[in-house]
Amino acid sequence: MPILLDPDHAPSLDDLLAATDTTGLEWRLSAAPGRTSPRIQGLGTLSSAGAAELSFLANPRYQNQLPGTQAGAVIVSPDVEQALAAEGATAPGFVRVVCKNPYLLYARVAQWFERARRPAAGAYVHPSAVVAADAVIGADVRIGPQCVVEAGARIGANSVLGPACVIGAGSVIGPDSLLHARVTLYAGVTVGARAVLHSGCVLGADGFGFAPDPAQGGRGAWGKIPQFGGVSVGDDVEIGANTTIDRGALEDTVIGNGVKLDNQIMVAHNVRIGAFTAVAACVGIAGSTTIGERCTIGGASMLSGHLTLGDDVHISGGTAITSNISRPGRYTGVYPYAEHGEWQRNAAVIQQLGQIRRRLRDLEKK
Amino acid sequence: MPILLDPDHAPSLDDLLAATDTTGLEWRLSAAPGRTSPRIQGLGTLSSAGAAELSFLANPRYQNQLPGTQAGAVIVSPDVEQALAAEGATAPGFVRVVCKNPYLLYARVAQWFERARRPAAGAYVHPSAVVAADAVIGADVRIGPQCVVEAGARIGANSVLGPACVIGAGSVIGPDSLLHARVTLYAGVTVGARAVLHSGCVLGADGFGFAPDPAQGGRGAWGKIPQFGGVSVGDDVEIGANTTIDRGALEDTVIGNGVKLDNQIMVAHNVRIGAFTAVAACVGIAGSTTIGERCTIGGASMLSGHLTLGDDVHISGGTAITSNISRPGRYTGVYPYAEHGEWQRNAAVIQQLGQIRRRLRDLEKK
Amino acid sequence: MPILLDPDHAPSLDDLLAATDTTGLEWRLSAAPGRTSPRIQGLGTLSSAGAAELSFLANPRYQNQLPGTQAGAVIVSPDVEQALAAEGATAPGFVRVVCKNPYLLYARVAQWFERARRPAAGAYVHPSAVVAADAVIGADVRIGPQCVVEAGARIGANSVLGPACVIGAGSVIGPDSLLHARVTLYAGVTVGARAVLHSGCVLGADGFGFAPDPAQGGRGAWGKIPQFGGVSVGDDVEIGANTTIDRGALEDTVIGNGVKLDNQIMVAHNVRIGAFTAVAACVGIAGSTTIGERCTIGGASMLSGHLTLGDDVHISGGTAITSNISRPGRYTGVYPYAEHGEWQRNAAVIQQLGQIRRRLRDLEKK
Incomplete structure (x- = not known):
């Protein structure tokens, strides 16, 4: 089996x-x-x-x-x-x-x-799909039930849209791509050839940009920074279920050729991910961070914003990266688990580490 | 109220x-x-x-x-x-x-x-739903607007599909199940009786499997491992909003009877979760890990791949589990928070712990 | 550009x-x-x-x-x-x-x-949308293709529903709101004026409530606590892609005016978030926790349940908050990363911190 x-x-x-x-x-x-x-x-x-x-x-x-x-x-x-x-x-x-x-x-x-075992090809649009008159649909494209393809969108030859996909106005899917059910592209998103996009992924939602603006309701209120950039995805990219990639503020968020993204990853606005980098599930990458080529990012890691990681950097799962990394290698920052009581004893000391170092120095001076 | x-x-x-x-x-x-x-x-x-x-x-x-x-x-x-x-x-x-x-x-x-307060039962298919001619729809099943039920799928008696659900080819929903709006099952997914599936959950997306393959574009490129297994979900299972469960590589990903999964959980391919285990929100479980029966996994925890957790293991929220656990009990690995300045002082010492232990040994020898 | x-x-x-x-x-x-x-x-x-x-x-x-x-x-x-x-x-x-x-x-x-650049307004319901006869649709509302608006729902004037949104029975959207494609509101959800809701967000799924109940299948089995509360969202709120906000158990989950939530955030049942608080992506907030006004919660943080955070509290990204915070300020709890070998050496000492403190005390006594 x-x-x-x-x-x-x-x-x-x-x-x-x-x-x-x-x-x-x-x-x-x-x-x-x-x-x-x-x-x-x-x-x-x-x-x-x-x-x-x-x-x-x-x-x-x-x-x-x-x-x-x-x-x-x-x-x-x-x-x-x-x-x-x-x-x-x-x-x-x-x-x-x-x-x-x-x-x-x-x-x-x-x-x-x-x-x-893939079904026979051949152009097909399910009658329940809503496809704009000026959308450009390539040869042998298959569009499943309940899909929406908005004005000016382009779907490359031989690509397949599963049920209930939404392709925003002017967005582009390259040839030979497979969109499973319920993929969402906002307007202004470009995806290359041979993409595999999984259900629930969302490309092109607004980046999280706000400026303090008391005129919006008083002290602490926020004014929205409209997000005018797009999302640009290279060839041979796979994007997992319920992963989200935000559009850029002014320039594009960029996913390089051959990048593989697992499920439930969050890629914030203006992030750039280099070719062939693979990111495991549940990773969050904050805004404007750049990741090099051939990196691997372990599951549930998080990367702060405005960082630069070079090529061939490997991050262990569960690690928080808060500063630039230029040298190839493996980086880790996982707090070790223990039985609960033991953890309690050790964690209590964490809060006194500065003091412990001082006491050690005092002893050494004697 | x-x-x-x-x-x-x-x-x-x-x-x-x-x-x-x-x-x-x-x-x-x-x-x-x-x-x-x-x-x-x-x-x-x-x-x-x-x-x-x-x-x-x-x-x-x-x-x-x-x-x-x-x-x-x-x-x-x-x-x-x-x-x-x-x-x-x-x-x-x-x-x-x-x-x-x-x-x-x-x-x-x-x-x-x-x-x-549940609405009266009675068989019903909304006219906007797209149901394959050979799908097997049990007695008194209700199918909401904009749903898609693909070829050969089976929906058990008295089950309800909310608006815009997608049931992939040949997939199975047991009797007396409730699917809220916008649940997605890929092909080859089996769900037992009395399931409650919440909006945005995705069952059966491809597991994250790739082999290094330079022929796919050069050094660092990845070749896809097709994922031929399915997802097998037992009876009395509840799955939260936007949770994803990937299909297995060759065998099924297995969710036992009575398992409760909260929102935004990621269950990777070939994971097995034992009966009555409850998993809180935002947890990631990496591939091929096996969790026993009656476990509880706290929110935002992460489990590495290829691990085995026995029965009655309880993981505190925010804990990274990176090795097998055979003994029942509670396990924790949360880094304690502090005011930012105090955290900075203590975190600086973390990077010197090996050195501190050495200095302590030196003093003890004197 | x-x-x-x-x-x-x-x-x-x-x-x-x-x-x-x-x-x-x-x-x-x-x-x-x-x-x-x-x-x-x-x-x-x-x-x-x-x-x-x-x-x-x-x-x-x-x-x-x-x-x-x-x-x-x-x-x-x-x-x-x-x-x-x-x-x-x-x-x-x-x-x-x-x-x-x-x-x-x-x-x-x-x-x-x-x-x-926003398209001209004017009332519009796409013919593929399914709108209940007794739904109350305000002036100049635009409803996109494949939407579902259930019985008794109300959409405020000038609001826009992108493709494939689902508005549950009796739920309310305030005026001048923008719902991007594929937003899901369960029944019993109220959203205020000028909302921006992004694709894949789910408001009103059941809170994660279960009581141990052996009658549901034996030792370890769970009985469901039905969730009768709703979700109440104030004015000027933005909610990111694939974020989930659960309904309350008996009372509402409450999101205050001007709150900004990024993508992939999980807000559990009965949480209350004060006005103008901003939450970055991938944050999990467990049940019944209350957050004050004008707070900022960094990405990938997690908050335990039943906590109270006061006004003007700022949580750094990646921090686990496990106790109440009443004093304004910045709080952090990120385990510092290092090159893997160095991390291994330091992490090993973490497990001995209690012992190290004891040895230090012994030395000090001499």
């Missing part, structure tokens, strides 16, 4: 690998003599896959599941293949696909299955 | 309690001689309830509001009833409903009111 | 300032002799604005961009104007608008542009 294709449409393992995009990967088959290539209906973990499924071993922690697997074929590294061979006469019952990068080969095979 | 029923439809206190499901609860009435049973139109706090309302005292911090309450009746514990009796001649003006568990009895009475 | 008006509709700088609401602000123009008032098509930063755009200098960190700006006019403080004058013969190429509060004057001008 999951079985992805019925037996009649399942390719043989050889045909499957021939159909898979293996750019940059080398692989070979290894099997007991006389073993024929199994038909592959789907993919599974080592513990759950059956004879018509392909599995993979990428994480050593699962190696002990290899001898008992029922999978018809398994992608393994050359090291694992060698170890299997060294075990001698008792060749494993599954065919091995040997590759230096089993996880990536698995990903490529999985991508083939994803395409194989 | 709130008044829930008009006077003509309000039951007497006796009738109300007779109609209430009191399974597992014992209770008795206590009133001044000759006092008749008041009609109960609604429920209120001790400070706000009027003569036609029932109140309750469950939290001792509100006991001082008891003498002044205008409520027609109050649910109290035997201890409170005894204290009231001991005050002698001046019997309180309200009828007492005496029960060892006032809060639970209140909950049951409130549930009766909730049912009483 | 952004150019907001075409040349034919762009006012001269004099006309623009005359049309701008400058209540409470004084300003004057200063320019090289003979310089005519430029036409202003839009607004820009110092680094991006062109000759037909107005810019501003509010933050000293951008002062070095002033000499090189291409802007046709710049709002500056009297100090900056004096410094420019002191530079002598080489008068700057741009017209200066001199004002003690450049940022606020900029805000007011930007508000003028925001109004100028």
Whole structure:
């Protein structure tokens, strides 16, 4: 499980690998003599896959599941293949696909299955969708029920809008993009090619900009700074469910090519995220902060505003970043948890650390 | 306030309690001689309830509001009833409903009111809803305006879909469930009986799975791992507004029976949450983590991926859990706040703790 | 950029300032002799604005961009104007608008542009919207496609509902409000005048209330406490994308006048937020907590339940507030981050702080 294709449409393992995009990967088959290539209906973990499924071993922690697997074929590294061979006469019952990068080969095979089960293309607009007369809809675009595409919006060829998406006036979706149900783009948002946008994400809401203005009701009142910038999203970007990306105040909020954003992330106005940076769920990035390329930001981290993080910076989950980081590396700031009573004892001392340092100095002077 | 029923439809206190499901609860009435049973139109706090309302005292911090309450009746514990009796001649003006568990009895009475004001049932599909011809709609299901129910989806008997819900292809909602406006289920999601799903929640978005793949645009680029698993939600589960539960990579993300999830929670792919565990708002649970039964997770906590928490584990709000927990108990990891200047002084020492320990050791050696 | 008006509709700088609401602000123009008032098509930063755009200098960190700006006019403080004058013969190429509060004057001008580009008003209900016959729709209200307005709801004059908003039964929107796409109000929610509500926000979902009730499935099971209160939002409130505000248990959750809430904030049941308080993104506020007036709550902070914060309290981002605060001031509780190895060394000592204090005491006694 999951079985992805019925037996009649399942390719043989050889045909499957021939159909898979293996750019940059080398692989070979290894099997007991006389073993024929199994038909592959789907993919599974080592513990759950059956004879018509392909599995993979990428994480050593699962190696002990290899001898008992029922999978018809398994992608393994050359090291694992060698170890299997060294075990001698008792060749494993599954065919091995040997590759230096089993996880990536698995990903490529999985991508083939994803395409194989995608519904047939062909231009389509559900009759309940409301599409402005001057919207520009590319070839073979599919627009689901209850969608709204406002004036002047452009949807690139082969893109799919799931149910109930809203594309604001003049906004742009590149070709080959997939918007799941209930994606919202305000006006003035541009998304590149091959985007994957998940349900509930909101691109282009106003940045949080207010100036103190007593004329708006008295002491402490706020006057709104209208947000005239847009959101500019590059190619090959994935944005998770209920993530929000605010429009810029005067210039755009910018998400670079190949950036991957998980669910429930908040990207404030005028943030810039460099190419290939990946951000895990529940992260908040405050206004005007710039993040470099190839960074990873762990879940539930928060970044203060107006910061600059260089390329190849890796932030551990749950860390608050409050100053610039120019040097590549891993940065962490998680308060360690403990049993509640122990935490109470230690936390009490936190409040006295300045005093403790002073007492230590006094002792050292004696 | 709130008044829930008009006077003509309000039951007497006796009738109300007779109609209430009191399974597992014992209770008795206590009133001044000759006092008749008041009609109960609604429920209120001790400070706000009027003569036609029932109140309750469950939290001792509100006991001082008891003498002044205008409520027609109050649910109290035997201890409170005894204290009231001991005050002698001046019997309180309200009828007492005496029960060892006032809060639970209140909950049951409130549930009766909730049912009483629910609109009449009866099968109904709003004409603006888009329901696939082969969707299986149970008896007396109500489907609100602008909903989308895709091919092969199944909605159990007596369930209600509020406005603008999207039920993906082949997904399943059990009987007697309530989906508020704008709930989104992707394809391949199963929800059990008696679910309550709140607006903006998203079940079944892709898990955040990517493999490094330079062929996708160069150094640092990511290749997508398609997410073929589903989401499996048990019976009696409530899921809060804008909470997201991702689908599994190959197997399902699993939410056990009776689990309660508050708003804006993120449950990543392949997480498993045991029965009756309650999770407060803004919690993030990273991929493949397993949480036991009867746990409580405080608000804004975060759990790293691939962890195992046993049964009856209680996490304080704001705590980052980064390792397995097998022993029941309460765990905390909140950095204590202080006035800003004091925080600055103490936080500066945090960065020197290793050094401070060393200096202490040096002194001890002398 | 952004150019907001075409040349034919762009006012001269004099006309623009005359049309701008400058209540409470004084300003004057200063320019090289003979310089005519430029036409202003839009607004820009110092680094991006062109000759037909107005810019501003509010933050000293951008002062070095002033000499090189291409802007046709710049709002500056009297100090900056004096410094420019002191530079002598080489008068700057741009017209200066001199004002003690450049940022606020900029805000007011930007508000003028925001109004100028707003589409013409006039009553309008898109034919795909579903509006209950007994809903009360004020004068010149505009209701977008796919909206749902339930029975008895009221929409105040001049308000705009973007696409796919859901207004629950009996809920109220005040006049001159703007709801962007996909705003959800449950039944029983009241919002005041001049509200700005962003996509995906949810007002009125059930508070997270459960009582232990073994009758619901065994040990550890929960019984639901129905939530009968509402949500009451004052005038001039802005609520960000995907923010959730739960309804009260018996009384209302209350958001005061002029409160500004950023994206992805969670406000639990029975919270009360005082006038003009501003809350940054990703904050969680637990149930029954009261926040005073004119507070600011930094991003990703969390507030425990049943607390009281007084007026003029300022919480730094990422801080967990776990006790009452009565004194105005700034409060912080962020664990400082470090390079990962350094963090590991220091975090290890955190777990021994109680012991370290004891050892220090022992040494001091000697």
